[in-house]
Amino acid sequence: MTEALTDTKAQPFIQIRNLNKTFAGRSGRGVAANATPQTVEVLKDINLDINQGDIFGIVGFSGAGKSTLLRCLNRLEEPDSGEIRIGDSVITSLSHNELLAFRRKLGMIFQQFNLLDSRTVARNVDFSLSVARKSKAARAARVTEILDLVGLSDRRDFYPGQLSGGQKQRVGIARALANEPIVLLSDEATSALDPQIALSVLDLLIDINAKLGLTIILVTHQLEVIKYACRHVAVLENGRIVEKGTTQDVLTNPQSDTMKVFVKVNNSMTSDTWREGEGI
Amino acid sequence: MSGFEDFLSDLFSLKTWDVIWPAILDTLVMTSVSTILMAIFGLALGTVLLVTRPGGLRPLRVFNVIFGGIIDALRSLPSMVIIILTLPLAKIIIGRSWGPGAVMIALALTCTPMFARMVESSFLEVARGKIEAAKSIGARNWEILLKVILPESLPGLIRAFTIAIIALISVTAIAGWFGGGGLGDVAVRYGYTRFLTHMLVAAVAVLIIIVEFVQVGGEAWAKHIVRKRHL
Ligand SMILES: Nc1ncnc2c1ncn2[C@@H]1O[C@H](COP(=O)(O)OP(=O)(O)O)[C@@H](O)[C@H]1O
Ligand SMILES: [Mg+2]
Numbered sequence: 001m002t003e004a005l006t007d008t009k010a011q012p013f014i015q016i017r018n019l020n021k022t023f024a025g026r027s028g029r030g031v032a033a034n035a036t037p038q039t040v041e042v043l044k045d046i047n048l049d050i051n052q053g054d055i056f057g058i059v060g061f062s063g064a065g066k067s068t069l070l071r072c073l074n075r076l077e078e079p080d081s082g083e084i085r086i087g088d089s090v091i092t093s094l095s096h097n098e099l100l101a102f103r104r105k106l107g108m109i110f111q112q113f114n115l116l117d118s119r120t121v122a123r124n125v126d127f128s129l130s131v132a133r134k135s136k137a138a139r140a141a142r143v144t145e146i147l148d149l150v151g152l153s154d155r156r157d158f159y160p161g162q163l164s165g166g167q168k169q170r171v172g173i174a175r176a177l178a179n180e181p182i183v184l185l186s187d188e189a190t191s192a193l194d195p196q197i198a199l200s201v202l203d204l205l206i207d208i209n210a211k212l213g214l215t216i217i218l219v220t221h222q223l224e225v226i227k228y229a230c231r232h233v234a235v236l237e238n239g240r241i242v243e244k245g246t247t248q249d250v251l252t253n254p255q256s257d258t259m260k261v262f263v264k265v266n267n268s269m270t271s272d273t274w275r276e277g278e279g280i
Numbered sequence: 281m282s283g284f285e286d287f288l289s290d291l292f293s294l295k296t297w298d299v300i301w302p303a304i305l306d307t308l309v310m311t312s313v314s315t316i317l318m319a320i321f322g323l324a325l326g327t328v329l330l331v332t333r334p335g336g337l338r339p340l341r342v343f344n345v346i347f348g349g350i351i352d353a354l355r356s357l358p359s360m361v362i363i364i365l366t367l368p369l370a371k372i373i374i375g376r377s378w379g380p381g382a383v384m385i386a387l388a389l390t391c392t393p394m395f396a397r398m399v400e401s402s403f404l405e406v407a408r409g410k411i412e413a414a415k416s417i418g419a420r421n422w423e424i425l426l427k428v429i430l431p432e433s434l435p436g437l438i439r440a441f442t443i444a445i446i447a448l449i450s451v452t453a454i455a456g457w458f459g460g461g462g463l464g465d466v467a468v469r470y471g472y473t474r475f476l477t478h479m480l481v482a483a484v485a486v487l488i489i490i491v492e493f494v495q496v497g498g499e500a501w502a503k504h505i506v507r508k509r510h511l
Contacts, residue, residue, distance in 0.1 A: 074416055103418035114413035117509050118431035127427065128417045161510030175417065185416075 012049035013215060014073075014183070019046035019082030021068055021239075042068045044239045046082065050232070055209050055216045057230030057247065059223065060258055064236040066219040070185050073217070074106045075099055086183060104132045107176025111188035113168040115160040121171050122147065122156040128178035142178060150174045150204060166197035173204065177214075184208075184216045190225060202229050223262045227251065235259050290478035299466060300482050307462035307490070310384055310452055315445050317388035318395050322444065325351065325392065326399025327425065333400075337411075337421045354393040359451045362390045363458065383452075383460030391448045398440035406432045435502040435511075442498025446491050463487050 025038030042065045050056045058066050071077040073084060075091060084091040086106075094102055115124050122143050129139040147153050150170040160168055169189060176184060186205070190198035206229055209216050218230055226233050226247055234244040235256050242256035254260045290296060329351070331337045332344040354362065363386040370382035406429050414428045430437075453464025463483045471480025 076412055076415060100418045100420060103416060106416070108413070108416035110409055110413060112407075112409050114407070114409035116410060116428060116432060117511055118434065127414070127419075130427075131414075131417055131419045131423060159508070159510050172413075175413075179417065 013052035013054075013087060014048070014050035014217075015083075015085040016046055016048040016072075017083045017085075019043055019069075019072060019084065020080045021065075021072060021077060022080055042239050043072070043079070046241055048234055048241065048244070050215065050217065052215055053209070053213045054232055055206065055218060055230050057226040057233040058217065058219045058236060059221065059226050059233055059262070060236035062221055064258070065239040066221070066236050067187050069236065070187050070217060070219045073183070073185055074103050074108060104128075104179045105182050106185060107173075107179075107181040107183070108185040108187070109169065109172045109176050109189040111191050113160070113165075113172045113192075115168055115171055115175075117160050120157050120159055121152060121163070121174075124160070124171055125174045125178050128175050132179045146174045146178055149177070149208070164197070165193050166201060169193065169201050170204065173201075173208075177208070182215065184214055186216065186218045188220055189218075191220065191222065198225075199228070205229065223251075223266045227266075287478055290476075291482055293478075296478060296482055299470070299479065300463070300486060303461060303463045303466045303483065304486055304490075306380065306460070307449070307452055307464070307487075310380060310387065310455060310460060310462055311445070311449055311490075313384045314387040314391070314448055314452075317385070318391050318444060318448060319441065321388065321392045322395030322399050325396035326403065329396060329400040330403045330429075331421070331425075337424060351393045351396055355397065359390045360454055362386070363454060366390070367458065378459040380460050383455040383458050386458070387448055387451055387455060387460075390451055391444055394447065395440070395444040398444060399437065402433045402436040402440050403429050405436050435505050438498055438502040438505070442494060442502075445494050445498070449487065449491055449494070463490075 020041070021043040022039045022041050025040050046069060058069060060066050068077055072079045073086070073091065075094075079092060082092065086102075089102055091099075091102065116127065119127065125143045125146055126139055129142055134142065143156070144153070147156055150173050152167060152170050152174065155163065155167060160171065163171065172189070173184075184205070189205075190201050193201060202225065205216055205218075208214055218225060220226060230247050232245065233247050233250050234241050235250065235258050236242070237256055237258045243250055243254070243259055250259060251263060254263045329344065329348060332340040332347070334341060334344070336344075357365075363383075366386040366389045367377040367382055369389070370385045371377035373385060374381045376382050410428055410432060411424055414424045419428070452460070452462050453467065455462055455464060457465075457468075463486055467480050467483040467487075470476040471483065
């Protein structure tokens with residue numbers, strides 16, 4: 001962490017340049033023989049700069065390409081073209097082994113938590129450390145430390161099956177942070193949680209961002225999450241970034257159709273006039 | 281009703297059990313050794329199927345189609361045919377194409393293709409997200425296989441294994457034809473060929489008990505793991 005923080009702000013910490021991604025269409029499989037293998041352009045010419053220590057939101061409707069964009073950052077999806085830089089590393093040109101090593105510096109958390117049911121809380125976290133080939137002693141110490149950070153010290157020998165959604169996501173966060181990543185990627189991490197639990201998980205992320213200076217990228221389809229946690233935001237619409245800026249600017253002066261709808265819905269829902277709107 | 285009494289006294293006579301006991305031992309040895317072979321090869325081949333399938337850890341499209349095709353072709357052959365086909369192989373491996381050793385190899389080969397597919401489908405039950413989470417922390421493919429897919433699929437794998445062992449036991453009946461011995465052999469030779477019903481009944485009863493043990497044991501093991509994990 002420390003050496004990363006001394007980095008000058010000369011150029012943005014994360015740079016995405018001309019990123020494109022297509023998927024071979026899902027249609028045409030098992031259907032008529034003449035069905036052509038359609039390709040779907042999921043990301044179109046994405047350009048984005050993200051500063052170190054920021055909490056950066058990526059928002060859009062379902063199917064806009066948010067998850068795909070996020071997953072390009074650790075190459076769970078392989079981009080078709082374009083370049084991604086994080087710090088001094090050009091992610092898009094890493095070899096397979098370099099990529100594995102770099103992924104240990106990127107944490108990721110998921111909507112469905114994706115914990116290992118076969119392992120206790122402590123051993124879920126230990127999985128990250130074992131992948132990074134840490135020594136036994138260092139692993140044990142780090143597990144204790146990180147579970148303390150996410151407030152789950154008293155649950156270390158529980159199985160995920162014994163935890164609530166909020167606790168599971170804290171384990172997910174602990175696992176993602178175990179190897180002291182330089183970026184945390186969050187794909188709808190609070191979308192499956194009850195509102196007050198979601199809030200406490202967001203508070204934890206904000207707290208970690210403040211304490212560790214960790215850069216966090218939050219993908220969400222919930223405007224409240226952006227409003228509550230993010231300093232900057234990019235709006236994705238059909239695979240294009242249609243708007244980006246500080247959260248305040250984008251929310252007070254929305255330009256894109258997507259953001260106008262988001263803001264309108266948000267205003268209707270939070271207005272104190274009861275059932276007077278015409279709906280959406 | 282003296283016929284029935286005769287039957288009962290035959291069934292529990294020393295003469296009968298002098299034949300059955302060694303046959304039980306033969307069946308247990310034969311099944312255990314073939315089970316171990318089947319487990320090793322089935323896990324290995326199932327893993328290859330899983331890893332090379334489209335979207336797998338190391339997709340190899342053409343290889344997967346051909347390899348999967350061979351596995352399925354072998355699976356569709358009657359076990360008797362597979363045994364006949366594999367006995368020459370046994371000759372190469374252990375120098376004999378008859379007797380218990382040869383039969384054990386043949387039995388394992390008979391059930392391995394089926395078990396390989398069952399292993400593959402148990403592995404496929406593991407949620408994609410768990411594998412992606414492992415990838416996202418930089419796990420190597422072997423770590424994903426050994427530390428994620430294998431332990432996460434364990435209850436399903438044990439159930440598949442249970443079914444495969446029982447299938448294997450049922451095939452051991454044919455082993456007698458090739459000098460493998462065992463309970464199936466007794467049932468065929470004494471019960472069918474010589475009309476000694478009490479021998480047939482004794483052999484079948486013991487087979488059923490063995491199968492029931494495997495079934496109950498496997499299910500209890502799988503349940504124990506599920507309960508331990510609070511799933
Ligand atoms: N593996 C895939 N194969 C084909 N199409 C995909 C795949 N993953 C996502 N897509 C498509 O790409 C589009 C964007 O998906 P995604 O990035 O998950 O959107 P979001 O996270 O914004 O809801 C969707 O239309 C989706 O159907
Ligand atoms: Mg998504």
